[in-house]
Amino acid sequence: MNAFLRIRPVLLVGILCAPLIAASQKPAEISIQADQVTAHVSPLFYGLMTEEINYSYDGGIYAELIRNRNFKEDLKDPVHWQMIKEGGAAGSMSLDAGTPFNAAVTATLKLVVDQASRTERAGIANDGFWGIPVKANTTYKATFYAKAAPGFAGPLTLEILGNDGSSVRAKAEVSGISQEWKKYSATLTTGNVPVSAENKFVILTDHPGTVWFGFVSLLPPTYKDRANGNRQDIMQLLADMKPAFLRLPGGNYLEGRTLETRFDWKKTIGDVSERPGHWNDSWQYWSSDGMGLLEFLDWCEDLDMEPLLAVYAGFSLRGGARITLHHELQPYIQDALDEIEYVTGDVNTTWGARRAKDGHPAPFKLHYVEIGNEDGGDREPGSYETRFAQFFDAIKAKYPNLKLIATDPVTTRAADVIDEHYYRRSEEEMAFHASDYDPIRRPVGRGTSEVFVGEWATRVGEATPNWSAALGDAAWMIGMERNAHLVTGESYAPLFTRVDPGGMQWQVDLIGYNSTTSYGSPSYYLQSMFATHHGDEVVSLTAKNVPAREWQPPSGPGIGPVPAGGGSYSQAARRGAQSTTPLPPSDYTRRPATPLQPAAPVQLSLMSFDSTRDSKTGTIYIKVVNRADTAQDVHIIVSGVSTVASTGRIVTLSGSGPTDTNSMADPKKIIPIVADLSGLSTDFTHSFAPFSVNVLELKTAK
Numbered sequence: 266m267n268a269f270l271r272i273r274p275v276l277l278v279g280i281l282c283a284p285l286i287a288a289s290q291k292p293a294e295i296s297i298q299a300d301q302v303t304a305h306v307s308p309l310f311y312g313l314m315t316e317e318i319n320y321s322y323d324g325g326i327y328a329e330l331i332r333n334r335n336f337k338e339d340l341k342d343p344v345h346w347q348m349i350k351e352g353g354a355a356g357s358m359s360l361d362a363g364t365p366f367n368a369a370v371t372a373t374l375k376l377v378v379d380q381a382s383r384t385e386r387a388g389i390a391n392d393g394f395w396g397i398p399v400k401a402n403t404t405y406k407a408t409f410y411a412k413a414a415p416g417f418a419g420p421l422t423l424e425i426l427g428n429d430g431s432s433v434r435a436k437a438e439v440s441g442i443s444q445e446w447k448k449y450s451a452t453l454t455t456g457n458v459p460v461s462a463e464n465k466f467v468i469l470t471d472h473p474g475t476v477w478f479g480f481v482s483l484l485p486p487t488y489k490d491r492a493n494g495n496r497q498d499i500m501q502l503l504a505d506m507k508p509a510f511l512r513l514p515g516g517n518y519l520e521g522r523t524l525e526t527r528f529d530w531k532k533t534i535g536d537v538s539e540r541p542g543h544w545n546d547s548w549q550y551w552s553s554d555g556m557g558l559l560e561f562l563d564w565c566e567d568l569d570m571e572p573l574l575a576v577y578a579g580f581s582l583r584g585g586a587r588i589t590l591h592h593e594l595q596p597y598i599q600d601a602l603d604e605i606e607y608v609t610g611d612v613n614t615t616w617g618a619r620r621a622k623d624g625h626p627a628p629f630k631l632h633y634v635e636i637g638n639e640d641g642g643d644r645e646p647g648s649y650e651t652r653f654a655q656f657f658d659a660i661k662a663k664y665p666n667l668k669l670i671a672t673d674p675v676t677t678r679a680a681d682v683i684d685e686h687y688y689r690r691s692e693e694e695m696a697f698h699a700s701d702y703d704p705i706r707r708p709v710g711r712g713t714s715e716v717f718v719g720e721w722a723t724r725v726g727e728a729t730p731n732w733s734a735a736l737g738d739a740a741w742m743i744g745m746e747r748n749a750h751l752v753t754g755e756s757y758a759p760l761f762t763r764v765d766p767g768g769m770q771w772q773v774d775l776i777g778y779n780s781t782t783s784y785g786s787p788s789y790y791l792q793s794m795f796a797t798h799h800g801d802e803v804v805s806l807t808a809k810n811v812p813a814r815e816w817q818p819p820s821g822p823g824i825g826p827v828p829a830g831g832g833s834y835s836q837a838a839r840r841g842a843q844s845t846t847p848l849p850p851s852d853y854t855r856r857p858a859t860p861l862q863p864a865a866p867v868q869l870s871l872m873s874f875d876s877t878r879d880s881k882t883g884t885i886y887i888k889v890v891n892r893a894d895t896a897q898d899v900h901i902i903v904s905g906v907s908t909v910a911s912t913g914r915i916v917t918l919s920g921s922g923p924t925d926t927n928s929m930a931d932p933k934k935i936i937p938i939v940a941d942l943s944g945l946s947t948d949f950t951h952s953f954a955p956f957s958v959n960v961l962e963l964k965t966a967k
């Protein structure tokens with residue numbers, strides 16, 4: 266609630282309910298039968314989905330400030346590093362394959378200083394991820410591994426230096442550089458400096474000589490002071506969402522385009538200076554793997570979320586990487602079993618012991634494991650069935666209580682849950698699909714699996730969704746919550762984007778940031794609002810006189826109700842819903858879309874509703890979305906309770922129009938407003954603002 270603005274004035278329900286809709290149209294009416302529970306809301310409402318996209322980890326939530334810290338981003342060129350020479354200083358900098366640091370870092374950065382003095386120093390500089398950010402009175406922790414040639418022992422001066430070349434924001438000195446590889450640490454504390462990212466991190470010397478660097482790191486203060494931790498501001502935004510789980514580590518990032526570029530979890534644990542990192546070819550940039558498996562789990566622990574672990578399932582986005590034969594798949598099944606043991610095993614297990622050695626003796630809770638990601642993209646008939654069955658059998662044999670999530674419909678094994686992804690092109694398209702999970706619209710023949718909507722978004726706005734997108738999201742979220750008997754949980758995607766030029770590969774992301782600040786989109790506040798305002802039971806709600814507008818669905822796949830009467834839920838249509846989104850830069854082709862169909866106009870509801878109840882307190886949460894451009898009266902009738910307290914609360918998120926939005930310049934333009942209500946009873950009318958999403962909180966007694 267700390268992200269929500271609270272206003273005190275009591276709204277007089279009766280006064281504010283003047284009807285603004287056409288006289289001919291009766292106001293909408295909703296009837297809530299509070300003693301008729303239609304579903305139980307799973308603890309997975311609501312969660313987060315994450316992967317390395319849009320500089321989500323490196324240059325994002327992972328706090329490391331040095332880019333290319335082990336010089337592996339480009340094996341020919343030490344990108345993001347430059348030579349610095351003051352005045353008449355002379356020297357050179359190069360990658361040296363002849364002086365490896367460890368098995369992971371075989372080419373190190375060699376600095377040769379031919380001439381330097383107290384006033385004319387030479388050294389190396391790193392430009393970070395769009396600069397090295399600083400703020401006042403803050404301590405930064407520098408760590409580096411170095412080795413000197415005979416005749417050189419330093420000292421080395423570490424500075425966070427303004428791009429003007431003269432403004433030293435903070436500095437420290439390290440001396441006694443040895444001729445063996447050794448770790449050096451220092452702290453750099455700023456004074457009263459202005460917040461800025463226009464800085465570099467430099468390592469300078471005033472002595473001629475040669476020194477090699479194997480790994481260089483600079484960390485600001487991190488969330489909960491983790492040694493290899495996360496950025497505080499972004500973690501705080503997430504903490505305010507009170508998320509239930511984190512789906513990790515992808516997305517396409519899990520699979521990579523090849524076996525070699527998948528998320529190979531065993532290479533992401535242990536000392537960060539020994540992690541090789543890998544080329545993130547799904548999104549085309551280097552991943553340091555500083556955000557490794559244990560860091561994901563720490564992240565979960567810090568926000569009191571459960572991991573929802575996706576394991577590599579033998580399919581990479583370049584189809585040729587698929588591995589279906591049992592003897593070939595076996596090592597990857599074993600990797601998944603080991604991974605689950607690393608997460609959940611006690612210290613007497615092999616991988617539980619390894620986790621303890623890595624710094625976390627206590628096992629983590631895990632209830633859900635997802636087998637792959639979007640395996641509908643695997644076009645070989647039967648391939649996912651075969652792969653899923655092998656993973657399913659092996660995991661269930663060892664961990665019978667784990668719920669296993671399939672990423673595409675399977676028939677030979679009873680997947681506990683199926684993960685469905687929906688990226689929609691407009692508010693209307695999303696609102697149109699908001700009833701897809703209603704029993705009347707959901708096709709039969711889908712098996713008994715619960716549905717996990719692991720990725721979805723209304724893709725309008727850049728870099729983050731605008732208010733129109735949030736209205737589409739709200740209608741869709743109501744559809745999911747209302748159908749909690751079927752829908753187990755949801756996570757919006759993608760979660761993050763860097764807003765600097767070149768920082769975004771996927772337009773429309775929940776949270777935006779640069780090096781110094783971050784902000785939540787309207788959809789972010791919507792997620793927070795839904796996550797913090799719902800009960801554990803869905804109660805019956807019927808609506809009538811709901812205002813609607815004609816909408817002409819664009820022709821093409823992905824539009825139109827899902828096939829009724831036992832038809833299979835078309836994978837092609839499901840993919841087609843994403844067809845105008847830029848595909849990842851890979852040669853993975855989605856399944857062929859169904860032929861274009863001229864779609865008939867439809868009447869699209871302008872309002873959506875659902876109602877949940879807290880079984881312990883009796884509080885009823887009524888969600889009302891008004892996508893219309895005029896205020897709408899709603900007549901609300903509550904039965905199945907003896908009383909509704911005359912006072913309650915309303916939380917409202919509203920924008921002035923569809924294109925209204927939050928941004929780096931105006932980060933809190935659209936945030937939830939909390940107000941008190943009076944005049945409530947089992948039968949009352951309330952007027953809901955144009956373009957608004959609302960939660961009414963009613964105190965009831967049975």
Ligand code: AHR
Binds near residue numbers: 516518
């Ligand atoms: O969220 C962006 C991408 O969309 C994910 O990596 C992938 O799973 C989906 O296609």
